[in-house]
Amino acid sequence: MSLPNQYLISAPGKVILFGEHAVVYGKTAIAGSLDGLRTYALFEKRLDGYFELNFPDLGLRRALSWPKTNLPYHLIKHTDSEQQKDFMFNENLLQALKPIVNEGNMDDENQLDKFQQAAALAFLYLVTNIKNKQISWDGMTIQISSSLPIGAGLGSSASYSVCLATGLLLAFGHISLPDESNQLSTLNSAELINQWAFQAEKVIQGNPSGIDNAVATFGGAVSYKKGSRHTNLKGFHSFRFLIINTKEPRDAKTQIEKVRVKREKYPQIINHILDAIDRISLSFIELQSSGVSQEEMFKKLEELIDLNHYLVNSLGVSHPSLEKIREITSEHNLHSKLTGAGGGGCALTLVPDDMPPEDVQLVKEKLERNEFECYETPVGGHGIATMYATTVINSLEFLDMNKNKLREIAEWKYFV
Numbered sequence: 001m002s003l004p005n006q007y008l009i010s011a012p013g014k015v016i017l018f019g020e021h022a023v024v025y026g027k028t029a030i031a032g033s034l035d036g037l038r039t040y041a042l043f044e045k046r047l048d049g050y051f052e053l054n055f056p057d058l059g060l061r062r063a064l065s066w067p068k069t070n071l072p073y074h075l076i077k078h079t080d081s082e083q084q085k086d087f088m089f090n091e092n093l094l095q096a097l098k099p100i101v102n103e104g105n106m107d108d109e110n111q112l113d114k115f116q117q118a119a120a121l122a123f124l125y126l127v128t129n130i131k132n133k134q135i136s137w138d139g140m141t142i143q144i145s146s147s148l149p150i151g152a153g154l155g156s157s158a159s160y161s162v163c164l165a166t167g168l169l170l171a172f173g174h175i176s177l178p179d180e181s182n183q184l185s186t187l188n189s190a191e192l193i194n195q196w197a198f199q200a201e202k203v204i205q206g207n208p209s210g211i212d213n214a215v216a217t218f219g220g221a222v223s224y225k226k227g228s229r230h231t232n233l234k235g236f237h238s239f240r241f242l243i244i245n246t247k248e249p250r251d252a253k254t255q256i257e258k259v260r261v262k263r264e265k266y267p268q269i270i271n272h273i274l275d276a277i278d279r280i281s282l283s284f285i286e287l288q289s290s291g292v293s294q295e296e297m298f299k300k301l302e303e304l305i306d307l308n309h310y311l312v313n314s315l316g317v318s319h320p321s322l323e324k325i326r327e328i329t330s331e332h333n334l335h336s337k338l339t340g341a342g343g344g345g346c347a348l349t350l351v352p353d354d355m356p357p358e359d360v361q362l363v364k365e366k367l368e369r370n371e372f373e374c375y376e377t378p379v380g381g382h383g384i385a386t387m388y389a390t391t392v393i394n395s396l397e398f399l400d401m402n403k404n405k406l407r408e409i410a411e412w413k414y415f416v
């Protein structure tokens with residue numbers, strides 16, 4: 001099927017069960033996708049040579065736009081095929097793009113903050129790299145809308161990056177729409193999307209491990225070690241979690257940097273902590289295949305959750321609000337840990353199978369009275385998806401729309 005002039009992409013958020021931060025230093029982490037919390041991107045072809053990007057979730061008051069001729073393509077080493085690219089991060093390109101982000105987009109009333117700058121830079125970094133001289137859309141408008149809390153530990157940057165990478169690779173003819181009769185080509189496309197999304201993540205987060213974009217691309221529940229392909233885990237679906245948003249603003253980049261500085265100061269101590277976190281992820285993997293009863297599994301999982309939280313707390317990335325969540329949930333015999341980069345953001349609470357719904361409701365109400373926000377969402381669902389609607393979707397309608405409605409307009413097609 002040829003590419004329509006308008007299409008939608010969607011990618012899920014993620015939740016890390018064990019191993020955040022340690023995974024940046026080559027340790028194992030366990031994570032799953034959040035099918036119900038996703039970022040959506042509407043791509044539309046333009047004929048006037050402009051790239052336009054709108055992301056109102058970040059408080060942007062008007063779309064940003066750049067003429068395609070303004071981008072520093074001369075800084076890209078072109079290879080014959082996308083697959084041959086070595087994906088070395090191009091720091092020169094990033095530096096060259098920094099002044100371009102603002103060109104024509106800023107005046108006294110519209111100054112970009114650092115989060116908006118990072119989102120725009122990630123887009124420009126991808127578009128400059130992925131644009132293809134021969135097969136090319138002449139310009140495009142992209143609208144972004146997410147049902148994820150932004151910068152809260154649930155992988156909003158990765159799902160944003162995956163949406164951009166997918167849409168751009170499609171627009172510039174490097175990949176095709178998912179094809180059920182050619183699963184190998186579709187899987188190769190997903191691998192390429194994942195590689196480019198990782199580059200965009202580097203623009204936003206500085207030094208990410210790659211786990212968030214792998215989960216947003218491939219979906220499911222995985223164990224992950226930097227530099228290796230992720231491994232799918234079975235049985236994750238049987239766990240029930242409550243995800244609790246502290247609503248404390250923070251960004252992953254600052255938290256990752258905090259751990260880097262601490263490790264530089266106390267290398268031996270921090271390396272021991274990171275090794276201990278690795279051991280927790282490995283214990284979880286062993287536990288999954290050990291055939292223990294569900295009851296015993298839940299007990300051990302609770303202990304691992306506590307241990308993991310103490311260890312990340314000792315890295316300096318917890319927050320009083322996260323400790324408060326642990327206190328409230330422990331009053332109901334529930335075990336919680338921070339999830340994602342910490343410093344605020346979200347906590348993850350394990351809900352035992354046999355906990356009566358009215359008791360779960362009580363905990364949720366108590367948390368909400370403390371201004372926390374609770375999500376109960378399935379873990380381990382689909383990764384990236386595309387959708388081509390049969391009718392044209394109006395941009396404003398798209399931004400306003402409850403995203404569940406998109407499923408009524410047409411079918412989503414999944415890459416993996």
Ligand SMILES: Nc1ncnc2c1ncn2[C@@H]1O[C@H](COP(=O)(O)OP(=O)(O)OP(=O)(O)O)[C@@H](O)[C@H]1O
Pocket residue numbers: 039055057058114115116118119120144145146149150151152153154155156157158160204205212250251252253339340341342345
């Ligand atoms: N819907 C969106 N629109 C535009 N930019 C986004 C969107 N979602 C995320 N981003 C970009 O990602 C940044 C947030 O990334 P950050 O890594 O700090 O948080 P996170 O990915 O939600 O959390 P974690 O990495 O801990 O899971 C935003 O500041 C913005 O630059």
Ligand SMILES: C[C@@](O)(CCO)CC(=O)[O-]
Pocket residue numbers: 016019020021022023024153155205207208209210211212252256340341
């Ligand atoms: C803090 C961290 O481990 C998880 C962020 O979701 C960073 C990363 O793995 O990229």
